Amino acid sequence: MKTKEEILKSFPKNPDYIIEILHALQDNNPYNYLTPEDIKLCAEYLDLPVSYVEGVASFYSMFSLKPRGRYVIRLCDSPPCHLVGSESLLEYLEKKLKIKVGETTPDRLFTLELTSCLGVCAVAPAMMINDEVYGNLTFEKIDKILEEKRGNL
Amino acid sequence: MPERAHILLCAGAACISAGEESFKSALERELKEAGIYDEVKIIETGCFGTCDLGPVMAIYPEGTFYVKLKPQDAKEIVNEHLLKGRIVERLLVKEPEQKQALPTINDLPFFKNQVRIALRNVGFIDPLNIEEYIARDGYSALAKVLTQMSPEDVISEVKKSGLRGRGGAGFPTGLKWELGRKASGTEKYVVCNADEGDPGAFMDRSIMEGDPHSVIEGMLIGGYAIGAKKGFVYIRAEYPLAIKRLTSALEQARNYGLLGDNILGTDFSFDIEIRIGAGAFVCGEETALIASIEGKRGMPRPRPPFPVNSGLWGKPTVINNVETWANIPPIIINGADWFASYGTEKSKGTKVFALAGKINMTGLIEVPMGITLREVVYNIGGGIPNGKKFKAVQIGGPAGGCIPAEYLDTPIDYESITALGAIMGSGGLIVMDEDNCMVDVAKFFLSFTQDESCGKCVPCRVGTKRMLEILDKITKGEGTEEDLVELEQLAYTVRNTSLCGLGKGAPNPVLTTLKYFRDEYLAHIRDKKCPAKVCTALIHYEVIREECRKCSICFRNCPVGAIYKDEDGTYVIDQSKCTKCGICFQVCPFKAIKKE
Ligand SMILES: Cc1cc2nc3c(=O)[nH]c(=O)nc-3n(C[C@H](O)[C@H](O)[C@H](O)COP(=O)(O)O)c2cc1C
Ligand code: SF4
Ligand code: SF4
Ligand code: SF4
Ligand code: FES
Ligand code: FES
Numbered sequence: 211m212k213t214k215e216e217i218l219k220s221f222p223k224n225p226d227y228i229i230e231i232l233h234a235l236q237d238n239n240p241y242n243y244l245t246p247e248d249i250k251l252c253a254e255y256l257d258l259p260v261s262y263v264e265g266v267a268s269f270y271s272m273f274s275l276k277p278r279g280r281y282v283i284r285l286c287d288s289p290p291c292h293l294v295g296s297e298s299l300l301e302y303l304e305k306k307l308k309i310k311v312g313e314t315t316p317d318r319l320f321t322l323e324l325t326s327c328l329g330v331c332a333v334a335p336a337m338m339i340n341d342e343v344y345g346n347l348t349f350e351k352i353d354k355i356l357e358e359k360r361g362n363l
Numbered sequence: 364m365p366e367r368a369h370i371l372l373c374a375g376a377a378c379i380s381a382g383e384e385s386f387k388s389a390l391e392r393e394l395k396e397a398g399i400y401d402e403v404k405i406i407e408t409g410c411f412g413t414c415d416l417g418p419v420m421a422i423y424p425e426g427t428f429y430v431k432l433k434p435q436d437a438k439e440i441v442n443e444h445l446l447k448g449r450i451v452e453r454l455l456v457k458e459p460e461q462k463q464a465l466p467t468i469n470d471l472p473f474f475k476n477q478v479r480i481a482l483r484n485v486g487f488i489d490p491l492n493i494e495e496y497i498a499r500d501g502y503s504a505l506a507k508v509l510t511q512m513s514p515e516d517v518i519s520e521v522k523k524s525g526l527r528g529r530g531g532a533g534f535p536t537g538l539k540w541e542l543g544r545k546a547s548g549t550e551k552y553v554v555c556n557a558d559e560g561d562p563g564a565f566m567d568r569s570i571m572e573g574d575p576h577s578v579i580e581g582m583l584i585g586g587y588a589i590g591a592k593k594g595f596v597y598i599r600a601e602y603p604l605a606i607k608r609l610t611s612a613l614e615q616a617r618n619y620g621l622l623g624d625n626i627l628g629t630d631f632s633f634d635i636e637i638r639i640g641a642g643a644f645v646c647g648e649e650t651a652l653i654a655s656i657e658g659k660r661g662m663p664r665p666r667p668p669f670p671v672n673s674g675l676w677g678k679p680t681v682i683n684n685v686e687t688w689a690n691i692p693p694i695i696i697n698g699a700d701w702f703a704s705y706g707t708e709k710s711k712g713t714k715v716f717a718l719a720g721k722i723n724m725t726g727l728i729e730v731p732m733g734i735t736l737r738e739v740v741y742n743i744g745g746g747i748p749n750g751k752k753f754k755a756v757q758i759g760g761p762a763g764g765c766i767p768a769e770y771l772d773t774p775i776d777y778e779s780i781t782a783l784g785a786i787m788g789s790g791g792l793i794v795m796d797e798d799n800c801m802v803d804v805a806k807f808f809l810s811f812t813q814d815e816s817c818g819k820c821v822p823c824r825v826g827t828k829r830m831l832e833i834l835d836k837i838t839k840g841e842g843t844e845e846d847l848v849e850l851e852q853l854a855y856t857v858r859n860t861s862l863c864g865l866g867k868g869a870p871n872p873v874l875t876t877l878k879y880f881r882d883e884y885l886a887h888i889r890d891k892k893c894p895a896k897v898c899t900a901l902i903h904y905e906v907i908r909e910e911c912r913k914c915s916i917c918f919r920n921c922p923v924g925a926i927y928k929d930e931d932g933t934y935v936i937d938q939s940k941c942t943k944c945g946i947c948f949q950v951c952p953f954k955a956i957k958k959e
């Protein structure tokens with residue numbers, strides 16, 4: 211893992227890069243979120259007020275200011291996925307993981323979130339786990355994917 | 364060694380999600396085992412368009428098209444097809460009616476009826492290898508422009524082609540470039556809008572994943588035409604594969620001297636940088652996109668000034684969509700007249716559409732403008748699955764509208780679609796069948812826009828919320844006819860007074876469904892019935908006692924424990940506990956649960 215300083219230094223000291231920097235800091239955190247320290251470091255590096263960086267981070271839905279799981283499950287709830295049953299998958303995931311949308315399992319393995327269209331509507335219903343896309347979801351497929359992720363550790 | 368075969372294996376996001384990688388390893392293993400690994404070339408391409416059939420591949424020279432590949436199929440393909448020259452029938456596409464297998468890619472109606480300009484290379488080349496792009500005339504349009512054409516020539520050629528922006532509004536591209544060229548200032552920018560947020564749209568993703576150089580070449584030509592030295596591609600973070608492929612394409616182009624200083628030995632210098640979004644739909648709107656690239660909260664601002672005069676850092680900026688850029692090189696090579704020979708009087712060329720929802724061939728197609736919706740849905744898309752009835756097609760994303768069966772013969776062009784109350788938008792076509800409730804569909808699209816509203820202006824922020832409340836009431840069977848009147852009035856207010864296209868377009872799904880499916884709204888209001896049996900408050904689930912085999916599967920899967928066993932062992936649903944999630948209905952292996 212890179213140190214935070216290394217991450218910051220890999221970007222020009224230019225406020226335009228704030229979103230890039232926040233992505234990099236968040237990706238570097240095993241719990242997929244931006245710590246208060248990250249925000250502060252980013253603000254210092256770009257010479258911006260902390261409140262400004264917070265404002266940017268909170269505007270964009272992919273940034274989280276609270277800890278998430280190692281795997282962030284983002285189930286698509288846009289209309290094409292909805293038409294083919296994403297809602298029952300959501301209930302299924304909530305039941306399997308015993309958490310609601312926006313929550314993290316107590317073992318800090320999974321966070322369940324909703325996302326807008328992932329652009330793989332041809333294989334709807336779909337979800338992403340971190341950077342990986344899963345399509346044509348069924349209950350069985352979800353079981354398999356979750357088991358695989360649990361097994362990874 | 365002579366090549367035995369050439370395999371194009373789709374490595375688009377949909378095929379990868381369907382298991383392309385494990386199939387590929389199995390295929391390589393089998394090729395090695397058969398000792399012909401060196402005689403077969405596997406090329407991983409971008410999306411073929413037939414995503415629903417993924418993973419897919421085509422084996423050349425014949426173009427045999429195999430679908431739904433599993434690792435265990437690899438052995439048979441190697442032993443039968445590659446060693447003995449016998450086609451593996453069971454892996455071919457079957458025509459739904461004739462049950463006849465279609466051996467090659469050219470036999471499929473899906474491909475036969477397409478004209479591929481923007482998608483010319485997608486699915487045919489390895490996007491990670493610039494040589495393959497070059498071998499198919501890649502960068503020759505750039506060479507032509509830099510050595511034989513003045514910026515004014517380029518602009519007049521693009522104007523003459525009639526190309527209009529493919530990102531939604533359909534603004535004439537050549538005209539935009541001309542305005543950008545004429546705008547005062549020496550520092551100018553070009554931007555590729557790759558934020559593709561419309562639900563149901565994935566054409567831009569497929570172009571970037573399958574043919575990233577076509578976008579780069581288009582931007583280079585645009586940069587030359589307007590006098591910019593720098594370009595940005597703004598991609599949404601939900602597309603990691605596209606980001607990866609585009610990054611690698613940019614690097615290769617730099618290594619080949621196609622980006623950087625003094626390109627191809629001329630005094631034209633240009634480079635491109637990628638900027639990544641972070642999950643805000645509104646950032647696809649051009650002024651919000653500019654704010655986001657500048658590192659700000661991505662909120663739209665009023666126009667004018669338009670970005671062509673005051674864009675990035677206040678400098679003239681030409682913003683075009685991915686597909687618009689990808690159309691530029693072929694227009695330069697083949698000429699404006701060639702491009703304009705496709706399409707209709709006011710909508711020239713082709714358009715890429717993403718087919719999603721209740722249609723047999725979900726995936727990506729490119730067709731000449733002016734083709735009818737019917738041709739797209741039935742001839743290319745293969746019609747509606749499971750013998751269901753077509754109900755409507757939603758075109759244009761969340762700012763678009765639902766078009767009913769009566770208008771299936773409408774030609775697809777900017778004007779005709781707008782006349783029906785929808786918009787061309789980015790090209791998402793979401794097909795709905797009799798099982799879809801139009802009130803629910805309208806509610807869902809509106810909840811998407813409501814969710815994505817940036818909150819800057821009142822009509823959009825508050826108006827869509829109120830509209831959503833009314834729709835919610837109606838889907839719960841609590842709506843009144845006065846609500847319908849208010850809903851319609853609000854829709855017009857939001858449309859007329861919102862600042863940006865998100866708010867202006869948000870009411871369209873509601874307005875079109877009210878126009879074409881009013882009886883469905885009335886059924887929810889007057890009869891408290893959802894004709895399509897979708898709205899949960901108006902339906903319930905019940906076990907059909909005679910059909911129940913007492914297998915207990917429903918009981919074990921109900922998330923709220925609403926199912927219990929009665930005296931004779933039959934399972935029963937406790938209606939007071941049931942949340943109507945429908946899981947039991949889906950899991951019962953004996954269809955012993957009914958929905959009413
Ligand atoms: C809410 C909203 C979202 C938009 N999203 C996109 C998008 O994802 N991609 C895109 O190319 N254009 C999008 N647009 C249109 C852009 O503002 C702009 O018109 C377009 O990028 C111009 O390129 P074109 O002329 O090549 O179509 C959006 C507009 C609005 C109002
Ligand atoms: S119309 Fe909606 S999205 Fe657009 S600026 Fe206003 S509040 Fe923001
Ligand atoms: S619909 Fe859902 S909540 Fe109701 S009985 Fe079936 S599984 Fe249980
Ligand atoms: S799943 Fe179907 S058959 Fe099995 S107990 Fe439930 S209702 Fe009866
Ligand atoms: S709507 Fe779910 S991936 Fe597009
Ligand atoms: S991703 Fe493979 S066919 Fe579309």
